[in-house]
Amino acid sequence: MELEKFSYDNQIVRKFLIATVVWGIVGMTVGLWVALQLVYPQLNLGIDFTTYGRIRPVHTNAVIFAFVGNGIFMGVYYSLQRLCKTPMFSKMLSNIHFWGWQLIIVSAALTLPLGYTTGKEYAELEWPIDIMIALIWVVFGINMFGTIMKRRERHIYVAIWFYIATFLTVAMLHIVNSIALPVNFLKSYPVYAGVQDALVQWWYGHNAVAFFLTTPYLGLMYYFLPKAANRPVYSYQLSIVHFWALIFLYIWAGPHHLIYTSLPDWAQTLGVVFSFMLIAPSWGGMVNGLLTLRGAWDKVRDDVVLKFMVVAVSAYGMSTFEGPMLSLRNINAWAHFTDWIVAHVHVGALGWNGFLTFGILYWLVPRMWKTNLYSKSLANTHFWIGTLGIIFYAVPMYWAGWMEGSMWKQFNDDGMLQYPTFIETTQYVKPFYAMRSIGGVFYLTGVFIMAYNLVKTARQGSFMASEEAEAAPMEKVVKVYKGEFWHRALERRPIQFGMLALVAVLIGGIVELVPTFLVKSNVPTIASVQPYTPLELQGRDIYVREGCYTCHSQMVRPFRNEVVRYKGEYSKAGEFVYDHPFQWGSKRTGPDLHREGGKQTNAWHYWHMYEPTSMTSGSIMPSYAWLHERTLDISTTPAKIRVMQNLGVPYPEGYDAIANDDLKFQAEQIAAKLAQEDSRIKTSADKEIIALIAYLQRLGTDIKAEPTAQAAN
């Protein structure tokens, strides 16, 4: 058969490569900054844009979707062309994909500090950006499937299977989780409320870990690790088996983020069982990666690329063992809401994603620039300082998490909480936060060293924009017969057929089912639970805007210590039916707030938000003094009420027109009460702080109104 000549496009790989390094530095620097703010809150510079609650999502979004995201595309665009023995399907689509993705990142970096957020962890971006993500993702998909279609190699290598699973699943997760009704251009409410929103969010959130941080990276491991070691993967058979096992199990594991919450028990158990089973396929991947180096461990001693990859695969093994353990009820009861989880994700993120990316970068740059690495010793320095960084990061966080879990639960001999005020644990873990930042400095320093080394390498080489290659065309099996019904041709193409079916069923399902669910789900199950007043609704949106959920949970779990500590009943599912979005949080850097309403005076909240340490000595919460100066924007109230009505919240008809009258009335009452409680407070009723106080004082109080309230679920 005639050999065909073609060339691989390295330019698109270079673009994604540069973006990976640049956004990696940006995302990790912001990470260090937010870490330091937990020790020195004044590092927010006193402005809202750079305060923890706003830029913590910048850090998570930047490292996940910008650093790892570009890393995925870099690796996919390099390996897919070579595995398929063809250039990418369309150069134009490649470029649209690249620039579109960078535009999304820049939009995120601008909107999140400005406070435009949905308040759903790892899915904070507002609806116009969500739509952009969906479109660019489809561009990526068309380009990838187009390339697979015109491949010259019949066998689809295991790495490509991982890429396909990534594309299909992320598309579905993103669409289902992002469905929202817009209030205006940069504000929307998710269609799901409370428990439902929590379940959808963590179904998405866990699978963002599974199908954005894991499957594509396993694909990259299966290409770049054998390449770097120059030996075949230990067992190709195992790679196929663990791929299919992994993707069939992963999608069910989401509820392990909601153990002991108001989510029904059986759904929690489902999550636990599947999470536990996940050890098998996860370790299949790890074992396969490590054993690829059997008999070649001497190479690891000399080759910095392999060093990075070995640590990456080991970190993958550790975090995928720890994950199933953390999803067990008894361990989760201890570890949930503590810094243990932060340690867990960072072993995965810094070790697995970070180190695999660095290994790939050190392997790719000399190859694409046709030269040797500028400095091996600098790369080795990066390896050691990075590894130390991971240890210095993880160990203090494990210690802190263990102690938080222990101190929160500790009762003394008299049956009282040993550490009744939350600030005692905060004070205990503060030095560990400082130590963790040192780990972060190490890790980030390594990345800077890498960037310097890679730039020097590129400078001394010459970039190979396109790489010549040749291969025989693939023998045609799929034949198109003239005059046949068009559907016949489609039936022979399972992937396109599957895609179209997915799109069709998803659209149909969403349009048909979601409204039905909404009507049903918003039937109150606790009679005394009422919708938020307009002022409380505005206050809640400030709570979301400031990212309070990044440090405060709203979920009192059914444990004696929590019920005693937070002085109220444990949280019930029926209490959250009007919460669009839910704000249960996932971390308690500060205390839980679900039973906050009525515990403190309005004046306490006023001063606490103005200067937290004035009310709680030793607090690491930043000051939110801008809330005391800014006037609440009430022009949005009618639109917000109307959207809530559309979502099934039972405000009376035509309430949007008079909502602001109620809002002003309640605000005047609170302002008057503030003046009465503390004569130093002279605030007008139209400030944002008034709305926030209204919301905080409402939190978790409905259930108290009617002691005989019927508990849901």
Next chain:
Amino acid sequence: MSVIFLLIGCSLLLAIIFLFIFIRSAKRGQFDDDYTPSVRILFDDVPPRKSNHLKSKH
């Protein structure tokens, strides 16, 4: 909790699609050879023969 039906539906749908793809590709022999593909990927980066080979002969 009715949303769980949407999620189960979506998850099952995806699983069925994957299952369909799996059966199709298994039938087409994608997984018959579970060794050579792992070796083949190591050899595809050889730069196209230019004059290097000829030169070495001289």
